[in-house]
Amino acid sequence: xxxxxxxxxGGQQGEGVESTDRIFSTALNRLGYYLYGYRHFSSxxxxxxxxxxxxxxxxxxxxISDDLDILVxxxxxxxxxxxxxxxxxxxIVADAKFNPVVPEGIDARLFAxxxxxxxxxxxxxxxxxxxxxGASWALLGLPLEVFNKAVEEEFGRKGAAIVEKNIEAVKxxxxxxxxxxxxxxxxxxxxxxxxxxxxxxxxxxxxGLGCIAAGCRLMSAYPITPASEIMEYLIKKxxxxxxxxxxxxxxxxxxxxxxxxxxxxxxxxxxxxGPGLSLMMEAIGLAGMTETPLVIVDTQRGGPxxxxxxxxxxxxxxxxxxxxxxxxxxxxIAPASIEDxxxxxxxxxxxxxxxxxxxxxxxxxxxxxxxxxxxxxxxNSIQINRGKLVEEGPELEQHQLFKRYELTEDxxxxxxxxxxxxGIHHVTGVEHDETGRPSESATNRLKMMDKRLHKxxxxxxxxxxxxxxxxxxxxxxxxxxxxxxxxxxxxxxWLTNDGITTNHITIRQIHPFPTEQLLPHLQxxxxxxxxxxxxxxxLAGQIKMNAGFAEKIRNLxxxxxxxxxxxxxYKACKELD
Amino acid sequence: xxxxxxFRNNVKPNWCPGCGDFxxxxxxxxxxxxxxxxxEELAVISGIGCSGRISGYINAYGLHGIHGRxxxxxxxxxxxxxxxTVIASGGDGDGFAIGMGHTVHAIRRNxxxxxxxxxxxIYGLTKGQTSPRSAEGFKTKSTPEGSIESTLSxxxxxxxxxxxxxxQSFSSDLKQxxxxxxxxxxxxxxxxxxxxxxxVTFNKINTYDWFKENIVNLEQFPDYDPTNRVTAMNKxxxxxxxxxxxxxxxxxxxxxxxxxxxxxxxxLAKQDLSLSEEHFAKLVAEFK
Ligand SMILES: Cc1ncc(C[n+]2csc(CCOP(=O)(O)OP(=O)(O)O)c2C)c(N)n1
Ligand code: SF4
Numbered sequence: 001x002x003x004x005x006x007x008x009x010g011g012q013q014g015e016g017v018e019s020t021d022r023i024f025s026t027a028l029n030r031l032g033y034y035l036y037g038y039r040h041f042s043s044x045x046x047x048x049x050x051x052x053x054x055x056x057x058x059x060x061x062x063x064i065s066d067d068l069d070i071l072v073x074x075x076x077x078x079x080x081x082x083x084x085x086x087x088x089x090x091x092i093v094a095d096a097k098f099n100p101v102v103p104e105g106i107d108a109r110l111f112a113x114x115x116x117x118x119x120x121x122x123x124x125x126x127x128x129x130x131x132x133x134g135a136s137w138a139l140l141g142l143p144l145e146v147f148n149k150a151v152e153e154e155f156g157r158k159g160a161a162i163v164e165k166n167i168e169a170v171k172x173x174x175x176x177x178x179x180x181x182x183x184x185x186x187x188x189x190x191x192x193x194x195x196x197x198x199x200x201x202x203x204x205x206x207x208g209l210g211c212i213a214a215g216c217r218l219m220s221a222y223p224i225t226p227a228s229e230i231m232e233y234l235i236k237k238x239x240x241x242x243x244x245x246x247x248x249x250x251x252x253x254x255x256x257x258x259x260x261x262x263x264x265x266x267x268x269x270x271x272x273x274g275p276g277l278s279l280m281m282e283a284i285g286l287a288g289m290t291e292t293p294l295v296i297v298d299t300q301r302g303g304p305x306x307x308x309x310x311x312x313x314x315x316x317x318x319x320x321x322x323x324x325x326x327x328x329x330x331x332x333i334a335p336a337s338i339e340d341x342x343x344x345x346x347x348x349x350x351x352x353x354x355x356x357x358x359x360x361x362x363x364x365x366x367x368x369x370x371x372x373x374x375x376x377x378x379x380n381s382i383q384i385n386r387g388k389l390v391e392e393g394p395e396l397e398q399h400q401l402f403k404r405y406e407l408t409e410d411x412x413x414x415x416x417x418x419x420x421x422x423g424i425h426h427v428t429g430v431e432h433d434e435t436g437r438p439s440e441s442a443t444n445r446l447k448m449m450d451k452r453l454h455k456x457x458x459x460x461x462x463x464x465x466x467x468x469x470x471x472x473x474x475x476x477x478x479x480x481x482x483x484x485x486x487x488x489x490x491x492x493x494w495l496t497n498d499g500i501t502t503n504h505i506t507i508r509q510i511h512p513f514p515t516e517q518l519l520p521h522l523q524x525x526x527x528x529x530x531x532x533x534x535x536x537x538x539l540a541g542q543i544k545m546n547a548g549f550a551e552k553i554r555n556l557x558x559x560x561x562x563x564x565x566x567x568x569x570y571k572a573c574k575e576l577d
Numbered sequence: 578x579x580x581x582x583x584f585r586n587n588v589k590p591n592w593c594p595g596c597g598d599f600x601x602x603x604x605x606x607x608x609x610x611x612x613x614x615x616x617e618e619l620a621v622i623s624g625i626g627c628s629g630r631i632s633g634y635i636n637a638y639g640l641h642g643i644h645g646r647x648x649x650x651x652x653x654x655x656x657x658x659x660x661x662t663v664i665a666s667g668g669d670g671d672g673f674a675i676g677m678g679h680t681v682h683a684i685r686r687n688x689x690x691x692x693x694x695x696x697x698x699i700y701g702l703t704k705g706q707t708s709p710r711s712a713e714g715f716k717t718k719s720t721p722e723g724s725i726e727s728t729l730s731x732x733x734x735x736x737x738x739x740x741x742x743x744x745q746s747f748s749s750d751l752k753q754x755x756x757x758x759x760x761x762x763x764x765x766x767x768x769x770x771x772x773x774x775x776x777v778t779f780n781k782i783n784t785y786d787w788f789k790e791n792i793v794n795l796e797q798f799p800d801y802d803p804t805n806r807v808t809a810m811n812k813x814x815x816x817x818x819x820x821x822x823x824x825x826x827x828x829x830x831x832x833x834x835x836x837x838x839x840x841x842x843x844x845l846a847k848q849d850l851s852l853s854e855e856h857f858a859k860l861v862a863e864f865k
Contacts, residue, residue: 029865199864209860215850218656220649237860239839242848246656249682253649256642260622260653263640264661265846268653286643379857384850399587399636417846418620418638418654419661426633428641437588437633 001191003058006065007136008085010051010078013041016129017074019154021052024133027150028056029200029373031142032193036486037371038064038563041310049077054371058191062337062372062486066567069188070139071108072132074115076100083108089187093136093177095128111135111177118172127169134170135177141184144174199374203341203367206374207297208233210345211269213382216295217243218268220257222250225309226365227271227299251276255283255296262293263427265389265417267349271297274316275306277360281323284358286429288328291405291413291452293352293387295345297361299368300482302561311561312365314482315534320360321511321542327449329456331359332511334481335367336466338374340508346382347462354387355455356412362510364533366563367483388414393422401425401435407447411455456512464509465517474503476573477525481507481539484531484564491569498574507539513546522549529576531569535559581610584619586636592627597748597774597785598695602634604751605664605693608758609637614662622651624667624676626702628695628774631666645676648683648692655688658844659834662762663690669710670700673729677709680731684738684767689832691761691768694731695748697776698783705779715782732813732824735769736806741827742768743809745820747788748775753821760823766832773821795822804828 007024011017025035034057041050055065068085071078073094083092083106090108094100095115102110113135119128130151137147148167155163178184201209208230211219217238221231235245243266248254254270261268272280277298287294300316302308320332331351335344341363348359393402393416404425406413413434416423426436431448433439466485476495478488485506492502505521507514522528522543530540530553537555544550556572558564584606592598609619619637623629625644632639638661642650651665665683672680672694683692699717700706706719709729716723735743742764746754754772761768773788793816795801801822802808809825834840841848 197865199861201864205864212860213852213857215852217845217848217850218653220653239837240856241852242839242841242845244656244837244840246652246686248649249678252646253679253682256646256649257653257656259642260640260650260655261657262653263650264620264654264657266657266848267850268657282643283646290640377861379854382852382857386850401586417658419617419658419844419846421617424617424636424638426639426641428633429643430641 001189002187003191004061005056005070005188005190006053006068007056007070008051008053008068008082009072009132010049010082011074013048013050015074016126017050017052020129020133021054023147023150023154024137025054025200025371026153027137027147029198030146030150032195032198033057033190034060034193034198034373035200035371036061036064036373038366039369049081051078051082056190058193061490063490063566064563066565070136072136073100074128074132079103091139091185093132093139095132111180113173113176115173118176119169122165122169127166130166130169131173134173137170138174138178139181139185140188140190144170197376199376200371201338201374202229202369202371203335203338203363204229204299204369205233206338206341207271207345207361207363208237209377210342212237212241213342214267214346214349215384216267216269216349217241218261218266219245219270220248220254220261220268221245221270222248222254222272222276224273224276226301226368227273227276227297229368230271230297251279252283255280259283259287259292259294263418269295269297271299273299273301274303274319277316277319277323284330285324285326285328287358288324288330288452289429290427291356293356294358295348295352295361296358297363300362300364308561312563313533313559313561314364315538315559316362317510317534317538317542320362327453329355329357329452330511331355331357331456331459332362333359333461334362334508334510336482336485336506336508338372339377341367342377343381343462350385351461353389354385354412355459356387356415357455364482370483388412390414390416392420396422401437403434404436405432405434405448407434407451411451459512460514460517461509464514466506466508467521469503469505469521471501471503473524473526474501475526476500476502476576477521477528478502478504478531478573479507479528479539479543480531481510484533487564487566487569488531490566491573494570495573500573510542513542515546518543518547522547522552525552527554527576528552529554529556529573531556531564533558533563578613579610579615581606583616584609584636586634588634590630590634592630593778595777596627597697597776598628598631600748600751601693601695601754601772601774602631604754604758606635607755608762609662611755611759612762619662619664620654622647622654622663622665624671626668626671626700628666628668628701629671645671645674646679647671648676648679651690652683652686652688655690655834656845658846659689660844664693665690666693666695668701669694669696669698670708673709673731681734681738684735684740684769686833687739687741687766687830689765689767689834691758691770693758694769694771695774696771697774697780699776699780701776701779712782730813730818731769731771732818733810736810736813736825740769740825741766741830743825744768744770744823745772746770747773747792747821749785749788750821757823764826765828766830791819793820795820795824
């Protein structure tokens, strides 16, 4: 029995790769396996090779694997492009229609299943993905009923007849391949999963759900890969809660609308990727200057400019930390798991109101779009903190205004919403006094700048650093952020086997930088490697600038558009100078 | 009930003496009182420019945002609290140059807010450059040989973008302007009121006298029907955009807030943020 396995399906975009993957993985999730998905796609909607890979495991995993056990191919291109990943003795399930061939030098077992033919005999070639997935499911020897249940849910709304046909297609594929193979393949027999019900979702869905849990009831946004799923999720769910999503004319409108709505008291967010964030920068400054809470999600993708819009990258860090002119307080958080995506949104909305600052939640494409198993979310942990929000102001004299920007010990002033009695004050991006009225006085300027900029002095968020430090003086401290954590942990297992001791820190609080908390870890390590998906070592730069230790720090960078593979991290760590 | 005096504060505007913007401020204050608002029920959201300072000169909730973005901010405020009366305001550069995209889409969206443009055909705050509203041939610091771009007609654009309320006025005509702002506030949808507001410092062509000579008041046409979009468009073209009064109103189309599926009738800002455990469980079940 094996503990983990990798499965991939490839074909032309629009050919059903997505739905096959969805049904296959839903069924596996029901069986309690841990899953980690990777979607390879291009900006084209129809046509062009696409593939989805799932790693299936009996224990928690958060990384794609280097190799592949089963490849389901709708065309020869899918075989040619992906067969090299197959491990020796791996399996290809392909449509007999195109006379599939195993490329030279690849040692794999080919099952040519009359996929198209069977589907057409059932009435439509659309069902070929069901034949194919039925075949590959059967090879794993997993219970067909669970699979059929997932099929039923996928096609249920299309009527019983359609469901029945699809289940028939699954059966045909399964029977054919089992006869050829002489039963399920022993080497693919997965051990039992832990049976615990997990959630299976993409980061963007967890973000959307997190927003709802956080009390966010409005979103204004402009579509962009890989952020759109957040607005698409929320527009389905917010109406039941009285709220809505507005698709604006651009990201400047999206962010300023969110500022207006937050100013007026509704937890409102926007989400975009690099190009949209670039457009929002002036408005982020307005939120900082007017101390208006604001939550923005940046789902990083390949930059600069339009860059690699459907590929992995972590290159917006500096732009998020430094973006906008002048100097404002701002929080940048980088969730590192699906669970983080959910809980961090709640935290982000709380922080935005507690400190009255813009909060940027920075994910990356692999985290936003990769479908993964995650632990069920804890409803009881949801807490809403609106900071110094007051309902009514104190009795005011004629012409006296509410001190919205009152100078206080912690720099945070009472906040009141338009509509409230005794709360009238002014809000402006011009430097202002305690009531919000424009002021050019130098003394006032200094007081107000200091008030704003020191609000976050002691900020350290929940797990601002995620520390896995079993070694007191590790040979190597590996530092990463975002979606790379699982890959790093996989590589660490191999390094440990080689006798190299490692600690691992995921930096989740990107800004203000948690220098104090990181320092001891840097001190203890013999060597430090910072792993990030960008070309200019932006995270390493922050570490060196804030904490020092430049002489110890090495970089592992990848900016070809693809996530790190565990073997790449392992090799690079072994070969560090 | 509040009188217009209660919409005044003790800030002395930093506008040049004689600037048209003073009367627009007065008209907003009067209109707000006339429709029965209390100061805390009004939010004035303004852009950047001489005109943009207006939100600081009215005793109401006010937000002075960034150049060209008064409208999206104002729409956000309205979505968050539909019980507020929301007025957006700014210059012709703010609304028709840098913010033109928002203007067109705010018109299309038709949220129930009132947009007052203080149109002086020039950039005042930056000391006298051309605006999209400047006449062809108009000489400014940035067009020393005269503007060679055609003049933008916001009224025509508004009509073609599906506006439900289009009016124009002149800052000297306080009575008409006040009445139009009242009508705009009462209109259930987006109301655009473009107001000729002379810049006495940088615009020596479009002066008070010049406007008085060139303006055509729609009152002169007793048969004019402001519910007819075609005649409205014709009238704008016939008068070369120099008409004042209520040009067009569509009372049939519902406001955006009223068309959003499930949108809360009361102020969203007053809603409890918590989610029931059942509701949460239902949302989570989709991912099992
Ligand atoms: C993004 C940005 N660009 C440029 C400016 C400079 N600026 C301030 S006001 C203004 C134009 C003012 O003209 P208008 O909007 O017509 O208002 P007025 O001053 O005439 O009332 C400009 C260009 C700015 N504040 N922000
Ligand atoms: S510069 Fe022109 S627009 Fe600005 S305050 Fe003076 S007169 Fe008014």
